[in-house]
Amino acid sequence: MVEIIRMQLNMPFTGRCILFFSLLAYASSIHFSHMSFLVDQHNAPFYNPGTLDFFQGAVLLAFIALAAVVLPLNLKNVSSVFLVIIFSFLYMPIVAITMGNTVDLSLSQLMIVLVVSVSFLVLAVASKIFPGFGFSKDSFSVGKRLLHVLLGVWFVLLVVFIYEFYSVMRLSGLGEVYVQREVGQAKTLIEGYLQLYFGYFFSVVLFSFGVFYRNWLAILAGLVGCVLLYSVTAERTVFMLPALVLCIYIVASSSRNLGFWLPVFYFLCAFLFLLVSLFYKESEFFYQLGFYSLVRVVAIPGVFFEQYYNFFSSVGYTNYSHVSGLNLLLSPDNYFQADPLYPQLGKIVARDVHRIESNSNASFLATDGAAAFGFLGVLLVTFLLAFYLLMIDFLSRKWPLALISPAMAPLAFILTNGSFFTVLLSFGGLLWLVILALTSRKIVFSAGFLLRG
Structure with missing residues (x-):
């Protein structure tokens, strides 16, 4: 009995260690791909062939350790899914690519890692507040x-x-x-x-x-x-x-927890990115696989944050006037006031940063954060997202997690390459709040009926 108790106590520590090494493999594969496949890309955005020195490596390692400590090992609510998806496809790529995108680490790049870490921590704390306790499939x-x-x-x-x-x-x-x-x-x-x-x-x-x-x-x-x-x-x-x-x-719906699935996912991604980086020159298949998985899903959200920050901090901010409704009260800095493309931030960045005619859409941290108000904007939009997730967790706490988590997961993925306000208005973020609010009274009534029965 004592041995069983000791094993149970050691399992979270063991799970955290396995998660740490899987995150290390994931970040290392992104950096290795950055130095080979991504630098060799001839389409915007362009990647700088930097290398990690001791200090940059230590910063990256510290962020990985932080993530290994605060990422959830159990799926308890919708915000846990948001946290994992946004971390995997936005926070980790931002830090890994920012650290490897220069030879000499600048103060602004160090601040990027610090602000991103604080943003990540805010969402991690928010995900702990309202755990779900949903009904089964048959009773829902x-x-x-x-x-x-x-x-x-x-x-x-x-x-x-x-x-x-x-x-x-x-x-x-x-x-x-x-x-x-x-x-x-x-x-x-x-x-x-x-x-x-x-x-x-x-x-x-x-x-x-x-x-x-x-x-x-x-x-x-x-x-x-x-x-x-x-x-x-x-x-x-x-x-x-x-x-x-x-x-x-x-x-x-699995009997295994996130402590099992996350390392599997990160190790598989690391293996995939390694194959792409090794064989993309010899195989068109691996080149296309790298473009649609590594570049589009991971690398672009990672590099766009720094590029958005550098551009908007030098020419001016939108002051949240790019958001429909807020534009009636707020106005952008002078650089954008006569721009025919404004408020299409992606097209402006494509034209002025990448020198192409395209649409360089970016994450909520870039558009509603760095572009809107610099590092302060990042914190503001993070707290807005955290508040939104708190409302979602509270209203959906009696929903089956195997139903509500997959249904809302696409919103988290879209946030890695889209504005928070766009997700609310155009992709159903606010509609989900309405649905959950309207159904919550019926769920409470059903719960009371079941208890009386």
Whole structure:
């Protein structure tokens, strides 16, 4: 009995150690890829061929140790999923690439790591406050009724979507996506919201509910919605979201905890990035695999933060006037006031930093943080996100984690390459709050009924 107790006490420490070494492998693979595959890229953004000296390595190691201590080993609420996704695809890439993007570490780069670390800690603390204690699948009747509502709304939107965009629908190859994006670009605000909510919200959420309830009609409808959106906008991200939903569902419904799944994920990513870096010159397959996994998902969110900070801190800030509604009260600094592209920050950065005509979208830390108000902006938007997650955790604490976590996980992924305010308005962040608030009273009533029974 004493041995069993001692083993249980040692398990968290052992789990933290395994997580530390997996994070070390993940960060090292990003840096190794940075020095080879990423530096060899000929498309913007360009990566500097820096190397880690002793001090830079120590800073990176300290951040890895911090992450190994505060990352959750158990999935307890929605914010735990947000924390893991944002850390994996934003915080860790920012630190790893910033440390390796220069020969001599500057004060601003050191401040980037410090501010990012504080932002990460704020979200980590917020994720501990409201743990969930959801119902089982069989007793969660609210979810089944919501599934039927989602299906009904989806079919209505399907008819409208096809009617509006049938003339431009085309399944484009990887080399034709930018042409199709121009053709399928929304002409009005209503068309834009129709594209986003049909594809990124209702289709993806419906797929998630279908997986949880084993409803094949919902699964098929969700996948069809993603394909239809791609046929109009040629956005490849829409295909990644069902895969993300499925992975989070497997983790949330598994008998194993995050302490098992996170090291598996980080070691697999490290192995993948290592293969890409070693064989991308000899194999077109590994080059394309590296571009769509390493560059698009990890490296660009990592390098854009520093580039956004350097650019906006030198020319001026948006002062949050890039946010719809706030622009009625606030105005940007002089550099942007006569710019015809403003408030399209991604297009401005592409033009003035990368010297190309494109859209260099970046994460919420870059757009709503560094671009809005520098390092202070990073802290402000972090607290806003933390408050949002606290509300989500509180309202969803009785939902089955295997249902609500996969359904909301795409929002976390979009935050790694999009604005927090855009996620709220255009990708369903606020709509989720409304849904959870409206269903919370029914869930409490159901809980009381079950207790009396």
